[in-house]
Amino acid sequence: xxxxxxxxxxxxxxxxxxxxxxxxxxxxxxxxxxxxxxxxxxxxxxxxxxxxxxxxxxxxxxxxxxxxxxxxxxxxxxxxxxxxxxxxxxxxxxxxxxxxxxxxxxxxxxxxx
Amino acid sequence: xxxxxxxxxxxxxxxxxxxxxxxxxxxxxxxxxxxxxxxxxxxxxxxxxxxxxxxxxxxxxxxxxxxxxxxxxxxxxxxxxxxxxxxxxxxxxxxxxxxxxxxxxxxxxxxxxxxxxx
Numbered sequence: 378x379x380x381x382x383x384x385x386x387x388x389x390x391x392x393x394x395x396x397x398x399x400x401x402x403x404x405x406x407x408x409x410x411x412x413x414x415x416x417x418x419x420x421x422x423x424x425x426x427x428x429x430x431x432x433x434x435x436x437x438x439x440x441x442x443x444x445x446x447x448x449x450x451x452x453x454x455x456x457x458x459x460x461x462x463x464x465x466x467x468x469x470x471x472x473x474x475x476x477x478x479x480x481x482x483x484x485x486x487x488x489x490x
Numbered sequence: 491x492x493x494x495x496x497x498x499x500x501x502x503x504x505x506x507x508x509x510x511x512x513x514x515x516x517x518x519x520x521x522x523x524x525x526x527x528x529x530x531x532x533x534x535x536x537x538x539x540x541x542x543x544x545x546x547x548x549x550x551x552x553x554x555x556x557x558x559x560x561x562x563x564x565x566x567x568x569x570x571x572x573x574x575x576x577x578x579x580x581x582x583x584x585x586x587x588x589x590x591x592x593x594x595x596x597x598x599x600x601x602x603x604x605x606x607x608x
Contacts, residue, residue: 417594426598474589477548479537
């Protein structure tokens, strides 16, 4: 199974700061035939299901603010949230859909200081 | 508009069975890969099972042999038959669209709570 490890487990920042969340997979999730990383990021707020933010490691889902960006390839990935807003307080998960069993990171809790 | 609405959750004793359903609207269930993803109380996300457009099914090791995913094209629904339930199966079960090859999970239902307890 591909193990997804996120860091940090939690993050407390001030409004307007930049948040950086890392995700490492135990094996590459880069599909060489199309050069796409099968890696997505989700945001989950209390009492709600997760919401897709980023897929293919760096493609923003329609309607997601451009302060959210993703980067990385192979086994190392980053979700960056620029100019932190109050509404960004949530749990964030990375997810590999390269192969079954599909797996998620353990989650990173983002809070406002 | 895509909507996924789960039903069928509840409390069941260890060793019991439960069948979850997901009413799908906005697309035809047999034209997309569909999965179940669960979240134990206060815990992270765990993929459970997927059915692809050809009807092939795949399962997490933790549920293989106990859970069965299926779809009803005439009713446009997705189901999860859960047998031999254990305390560790307690979770909110989400019906989701995807993942499918290069495409991620893009829609989630609100989920239905399954509690396995005596």
